[in-house]
Structure formats: C-alpha cells, structure tokens
Amino acid sequence: MHYDLIIIGSGSGNTLVTPFWDEKKVAIVEGGVFGGTCLNRGCIPTKMFVYPASLASAPAEAARLGVSLRLEGVDWPGIRDRIFGRIDPISAGGRRYRAEDLDNVTLYEEDARFVSAHELLLDSGERISADRIVIAAGSRAVLPDVPGIDLPGVHTSDSIMRIDRLPKRLVVVGGGVVAAEFAALFSGLGTEVIQVIRGRHLLRHFDPTVSERFTEAAAQRWELHREWELASIGAGSDTDVEVRFSRRDETLALGVDAVLLATGRVPNSDRVDAAAAGFDVLPDGRMAVDGYQRVLSGGEPVEGVFALGDVSNPYQLKHVANREARVVSHNLEHPARLRATDYRAVPEAVFARPQVASVGLREEEARELVGEDLAVAVQDYGSTAYGWAMEDTEGFAKVLARRSTGEILGAHVVGHEASILIQPIVQAMVTGTDAYTLARGPYWPHPALTEVIENALLSLGLDHPDDAPL
Ligand SMILES: Cc1cc2nc3c(=O)[nH]c(=O)nc-3n(C[C@H](O)[C@H](O)[C@H](O)COP(=O)(O)OP(=O)(O)OC[C@H]3O[C@@H](n4cnc5c(N)ncnc54)[C@H](O)[C@@H]3O)c2cc1C
Ligand SMILES: NC(=O)c1ccc[n+]([C@@H]2O[C@H](COP(=O)([O-])OP(=O)(O)OC[C@H]3O[C@@H](n4cnc5c(N)ncnc54)[C@H](O)[C@@H]3O)[C@@H](O)[C@H]2O)c1
Numbered sequence: 001m002h003y004d005l006i007i008i009g010s011g012s013g014n015t016l017v018t019p020f021w022d023e024k025k026v027a028i029v030e031g032g033v034f035g036g037t038c039l040n041r042g043c044i045p046t047k048m049f050v051y052p053a054s055l056a057s058a059p060a061e062a063a064r065l066g067v068s069l070r071l072e073g074v075d076w077p078g079i080r081d082r083i084f085g086r087i088d089p090i091s092a093g094g095r096r097y098r099a100e101d102l103d104n105v106t107l108y109e110e111d112a113r114f115v116s117a118h119e120l121l122l123d124s125g126e127r128i129s130a131d132r133i134v135i136a137a138g139s140r141a142v143l144p145d146v147p148g149i150d151l152p153g154v155h156t157s158d159s160i161m162r163i164d165r166l167p168k169r170l171v172v173v174g175g176g177v178v179a180a181e182f183a184a185l186f187s188g189l190g191t192e193v194i195q196v197i198r199g200r201h202l203l204r205h206f207d208p209t210v211s212e213r214f215t216e217a218a219a220q221r222w223e224l225h226r227e228w229e230l231a232s233i234g235a236g237s238d239t240d241v242e243v244r245f246s247r248r249d250e251t252l253a254l255g256v257d258a259v260l261l262a263t264g265r266v267p268n269s270d271r272v273d274a275a276a277a278g279f280d281v282l283p284d285g286r287m288a289v290d291g292y293q294r295v296l297s298g299g300e301p302v303e304g305v306f307a308l309g310d311v312s313n314p315y316q317l318k319h320v321a322n323r324e325a326r327v328v329s330h331n332l333e334h335p336a337r338l339r340a341t342d343y344r345a346v347p348e349a350v351f352a353r354p355q356v357a358s359v360g361l362r363e364e365e366a367r368e369l370v371g372e373d374l375a376v377a378v379q380d381y382g383s384t385a386y387g388w389a390m391e392d393t394e395g396f397a398k399v400l401a402r403r404s405t406g407e408i409l410g411a412h413v414v415g416h417e418a419s420i421l422i423q424p425i426v427q428a429m430v431t432g433t434d435a436y437t438l439a440r441g442p443y444w445p446h447p448a449l450t451e452v453i454e455n456a457l458l459s460l461g462l463d464h465p466d467d468a469p470l
Contacts, residue, residue, distance in 0.1 A: 001106075003027045005332065006120065006130040008112055008272055011036020012309045012321035013136030014094065017105060020333045026104055027128055029120070031111035031271075034095035037138055037310070038318045039087060041158045046181055048083040049161065050351045053188030057353065064391050074189045076166035084162065114277035117302050132304040134328055135287060135295065136321075137268040139310035144173070144263050148233030153240040154259045157182065167191050167258035171243045173230050174262035175202045177350050180214070182260050183222055184352035193222035194254055196245055200226050203350065207362040207412040209378060209398050214414055217354050217394045228252050233259060267311045279305070287312040291340035293328045306331065315346055345429035349419035354394055357422035360410030360429060366400040375403040375435075377459035381415050384455060385447035390416065397421065397456040399435065406434030406462050413453075421453055436462050440469040 004024035007013040014035070017026055033040045052074075059069040099107040110123040119129040141156040143149050155163070157178050168191065172183045175197035187193040195202075195218070201211045202218055218224060228245035236242035239255035246252070267285040274281050280288035280296040287295055287307040294301035295312075306328045309321035320343075327341045350356040360366075367374050381387035381395030395415020401408050411425040428438040439457035444450050 001027075001126070001128050003106075003128065003130040004132065006112075006128060006133045007136060008120075008134070009036060009136035009138055009268075009309070009311075010034050010094070010098070010107075011038060011136060011138055012318070012325040013134055014098070015322070015325045016134055016136075016329050016332070017098070017102070018329055018333070022104060024104060025106075027106045027108060027130070028098055029108045029110070029112040029122065029128075031109070031123070033091055034098070034107075034109075035091040036136075038321075040091055041161065043318050045083050045087055045161050046157070046185070047351055048086075049079065049185045050181065050188075052079050053185040054353065056190065057188040071190070074166060076189070077164070080162065111271065113271075113273035114279070117277045117279070117297070117305060130304075132332055133306070134332070135269075135272055135274070135305070135307040135311055136309050136325070137272050137311045139265040139267045139316060140271070141261070142264050142266050143261055144230050146230055146232050148241070149261075151233055151235065151241055153257060154233055154261065156261050160258070160260050163258065167256070169194065169239070169254075169256040169258075171196060171254050171256045171259045172262060173197075173243075173259065174264070175199060175204065176262060176264065177203070177348075178265075179260070179262035180218070180350050180352040180356075182262060183218065187222040188353060194225065194256070195222060196225045196228050196230070196243075196252070196254075198227065198229060203356060206356065206358055207398065207410070209363070209396070210356055210358065210412045210414055213394065213396065214352075214354065214356055217414070218352070221353060225252060265310070265316060269311055272311075277302075284314075286314065292331050292338045293324055293341060294331075315348070317346070317348060320346055345426050347422050347426050349422070351419065354415045355413075355418040357413045357418040358411070359422055359426050360408065361400060362410065362412075363398075363400060366409040369409065370402050373403050374409075375401045375460040375462060377456050377461075379452050379456035379459055381449065381452050384449065384451040386449040386451065389447075392416065395452070397452045399425070399453075399456045399460060401435045401460050401462065403460075403462060406436050406460075406464075407432075408435050408438070411453075411456075415452075416449065421450060424450070424453055434462075435460050436464040436468060440464075 006027045008029050010030040062069045112120040115121050170191045172179050172195040183193045183195045202215045203211050231244045231246040234242050236255040240257040243254045269281050269287045278297045289307050289312045293306045295305040295307050308324035310316045331338050347359040378398045381392040398412045400410040435457045444454040
C-alpha cells in the first residue's frame with residue numbers, strides 16, 4: 001500500500017493530520033497505546049498524581065504556620081481510577097477518531113521498521129510506503145542490567161502509576177527528573193520513600209545551585225542514599241522485594257514492597273530500525289535532523305522524511321515535541337518555504353517538592369560564554385513578603401545576565417510554583433527584553449510571589465540609561 005504520508009507514533013505525531021491531508025491518503029502506525037507517552041504514562045498522569053500528593057502533604061506545611069490539619073487518608077485506588085478514568089477514554093477516543101471516523105486515515109496498530117528510506121515493514125509482514133514519512137517514535141525507559149529486573153514489584157514510570165495499592169516502602173533508583181517527581185509524589189501520599197543514587201547530587205543536569213539546594217530539600221522529605229550502585233533485585237523474606245546496592249566492599253540491602261527504576265530514557269531510533277534505511281543516528285541514539293526537522297543520511301537531508309520529539313531532540317520535553325510537530329506540519333505542507341525550529345529559551349520544569357524550573361544557560365555555561373561580563377543574582381523566596389507569608393526557607397530564583405547589555409542568559413527557580421514563576425523570564429529571553437527593562441517596565445502585583453523574580457532581576461545591579469523605566 002502506498003500513502004501520501006506515513007506517521008510513525010501517535011503521540012505528538014498525531015497532530016500532523018491537518019485538513020491539508022483531507023483529500024490525501026495518510027497512515028498512522030502505532031505499536032503501543034494510542035496517544036503516546038505524555039497522555040498515557042508521562043506528563044499528564046504524573047501531574048494528576050502530583051496535585052493530590054501536594055494536598056496530602058499540606059498538614060506538615062501548615063503545622064509550621066500554626067495551623068493543625070489532619071490527613072484522614074489517601075484513597076490510592078480512587079485517585080488512580082479518577083486519573084485513568086479520564087485519560088483512558090481520551091486515548092480511546094483519539095484512537096477511534098483516527099481508526100474509524102476519518103476515511104482518508106488508516107491506523108496500523110503494530111510496530112513498523114524501515115527497510116528503505118520510503119518503505120516500512122510492519123510486524124504483520126505487510127509493507128507500506130509513502131512519499132513523506134514522519135518519525136515521531138519517542139523514547140523508552142532504559143533498565144539497568146542487573147539480576148531481578150523482571151520481578152513483580154519492579155517498575156518503571158510506565159507501570160507504577162497503575163499499581164493496585166499504595167506502596168508502604170518504595171525504593172527509587174536514579175537521581176533525575178522522573179525519580180524526583182515520583183519520590184515527591186509518593187512521599188506526599190504517605191509512602192516511605194528511599195531514593196538511592198550513584199552520585200552526590202540530584203538533578204545533576206541543572207544549574208549547580210539548583211542541584212545542591214534541591215538535594216538538601218529532598219533529603220529533608222525522604223530518605224536519600226548517595227554513591228551506591230544498584231547490584232541486584234531479589235525476592236525479599238517478609239517484603240515483596242529486596243534491592244541490593246554496593247560500593248567497594250559495602251552492601252546496602254533494602255526490603256520494600258516496590259521499586260521504581262528511573263534511570264533514563266533512550267530514543268526509539270532502533271525500534272524503527274533507522275540505520276536500515278541509512279539514516280544518521282547520533283551516539284546517544286537520537287536520529288540526526290537538520291534545522292527543518294529533515295532526517296539526515298550521510299549528513300544530507302533525505303527527501304520527504306522528517307523526525308520530531310524524543311526520537312530526535314535532546315530535550316525529551318512535550319512542549320518541544322509539540323513545537324517541532326508544528327514545524328514539521330508546516331514544512332510538509334509548504335516544501336518551498338521551509339521553517340526551522342526555534343530552540344531559544346526552552347524551559348524545563350520538575351513537578352517535585354520543591355518544584356524546579358529552569359531556562360537558558362547554567363552558571364558555568366554562562367561564564368564560559370561571557371566570562372567577567374557575567375552578572376549573577378540569587379534571591380530567596382524568604383526575602384519577599386509572600387515568602388514571609390509562607391515562612392519559606394528553601395525557595396530561590398537565580399538569574400544570569402550579561403552585565404554590559406542586560407541580556408538574560410538563564411534563570412533557575414526552586415520552590416512553590418517555580419514552573420509558573422519562570423515564565424516572565426522565558427518571555428523576556430524570547431522577545432529580547434533586557435533584565436532591567438523586564439524588572440522595571442511592567443508593574444508586578446504586590447505582594448505576589450512574582451516579586452522574587454522582580455527582585456532577582458534588580459539584584460543583578462545592572463546599569464541602565466537615565467530614561468529607563470523608574
Ligand atoms: C513519567 C514521565 C513524565 C513526564 N513529564 C513531562 C512533563 O511534565 N513535561 C514535559 O514537557 N515532558 C514530560 N515528559 C516527557 C514527554 O512525555 C515526552 O517528551 C513526549 O511525550 C515525547 O513525545 P513524542 O511524540 O516524541 O513521543 P511519544 O509520545 O512517546 O510517542 C511515540 C509513539 O511512537 C510509538 N512507536 C515507537 N516506535 C514505534 C514503531 N517502530 N512502530 C510503531 N510505533 C512506534 C510508541 O509506542 C509511542 O506511542 C515526561 C515523560 C515521562 C516518562
Ligand atoms: N517534568 C518534566 O518535564 C519531565 C518529567 C519526567 C520526565 N521528563 C523527561 O524524561 C527524561 C528522562 O527522565 P529520567 O529521570 O528517566 O532521566 P534522567 O536522565 O533525567 O535521569 C536518569 C538518572 O538515572 C541515573 N542512572 C542511570 N543509569 C543508572 C544505573 N544503572 N543505576 C543507577 N542510576 C542510574 C542517572 O545518573 C540519572 O540520575 C528527562 O530528561 C525529561 O526530559 C520530563
């Protein structure tokens with residue numbers, strides 16, 4: 001069967017079926033659950049757990065402010081079923097719409113692998129081809145190579161949100177974003193969380209101030225063991241699993257009823273057999289693309305073949321996959337007017353406790369770029385009126401700028417609603433607003449928590465012209 005367009009992956013790839021294709025033949029190939037990672041097992045369900053978990057942890061926060069709250073209980077099956085009772089029908093509805101309601105779209109529910117640049121072999125043995133192919137095949141969790149990985153009670157983020165009961169004791173392996181969010185949400189819901197990491201700090205790909213202060217804050221909330229290597233997982237005596245870690249001649253053995261392996265994600269370029277078509281694959285498994293999202297072979301763009309999302313970008317973030325999907329959509333529809341993806345100021349937020357949000361360069365990267373011209377300010381939430389109201393002791397906003405021009409190079413926020421507080425900085429970085437103008441141009445409502453951003457910008461101590469806003 002020959003198509004005008006084949007899309008591999010129904011996550012961000014699903015958005016490519018615009019009215020432009022109404023009179024043309026389109027195939028979507030999806031070997032997993034329709035709708036992809038973000039909807040079914042990523043951003044959306046995790047945040048739907050994070051919110052009730054933050055409510056469940058309110059008593060501890062309130063006690064510091066003289067308010068006694070008592071948590072009566074956490075109904076895990078109820079929370080889980082409410083979340084997936086909302087998500088699963090959206091996935092099913094999307095699937096039905098593509099599979100049944102659109103005459104021009106064929107949905108193949110199996111894996112596809114390339115046999116050549118414009119031809120795919122499906123698991124069923126059928127071959128399909130197209131003039132244009134978009135690879136939106138995402139990424140998958142990587143599992144450490146240790147014994148016991150297949151035991152019941154051992155989970156990745158794909159399975160842990162659907163378990164039958166809230167674990168009493170949970171080991172979280174890994175110190176990245178997935179680990180941070182799940183450690184926070186399970187500890188918020190009342191699970192005894194024990195996080196074990198290989199290094200000294202959590203969230204190591206963030207600015208060092210974030211990494212250090214988040215690590216300190218996390219260690220106040222749940223048990224954290226550092227510098228241990230996962231050795232094996234076995235059946236425990238009076239617990240479901242025993243997780244063993246080692247360092248030199250020491251062993252750490254933890255009996256728990258569940259383990260979450262949050263040890264990174266790899267792009268699915270191998271799952272589509274990108275190499276079989278001669279496509280360039282980077283050492284980390286990402287498909288190589290040019291600025292227009294065109295897949296490369298021998299460094300040259302392959303006619304009509306595009307990739308987007310986790311399979312090709314280093315960010316592994318949904319808002320980036322969505323942006324790239326819009327670019328691919330445009331470039332498919334307007335091949336003579338190609339547009340490039342804009343990666344200026346990509347924010348990232350971690351919905352843990354505390355929250356983390358980041359945009360632009362880390363301090364060492366900014367210093368490398370501008371040297372002595374770097375201005376750095378760190379403003380604690382506790383230095384603002386709203387921070388006093390919260391009796392906050394851990395939140396802060398850090399801003400990095402070029403002293404000579406005021407250009408904002410990066411910002412890093414840890415604390416309550418960091419994911420929202422970062423947005424004015426993202427806006428300024430994209431529109432080219434300098435730090436002083438961002439601080440003094442707009443009004444900032446007093447005494448909102450946004451004052452921590454306003455004050456961080458002012459704390460940079462940048463020079464400004466006489467006629468700058470007052
Ligand atoms: C636990 C978790 C929480 C997250 N939270 C956030 C968040 O809060 N914010 C954020 O921005 N990002 C978050 N992310 C990341 C985000 O989910 C991904 O960046 C995004 O979903 C990637 O979209 P995509 O379209 O590239 O891939 P996907 O949505 O993964 O879609 C790829 C699809 O391709 C299918 N597929 C793969 N290979 C084949 C093949 N050979 N044949 C047929 N089909 C195939 C897969 O089954 C899959 O359904 C989270 C991720 C995880 C795991
Ligand atoms: N809020 C969000 O935006 C959000 C939430 C979840 C996931 N994501 C995306 O998903 C991606 C993957 O997240 P992740 O946390 O799985 O990956 P990650 O790369 O952020 O962290 C992986 C962690 O596992 C550790 N690790 C790797 N191998 C190990 C091993 N064998 N033993 C012990 N530890 C090991 C690493 O040192 C690291 O700490 C992120 O990069 C992020 O972009 C985003």
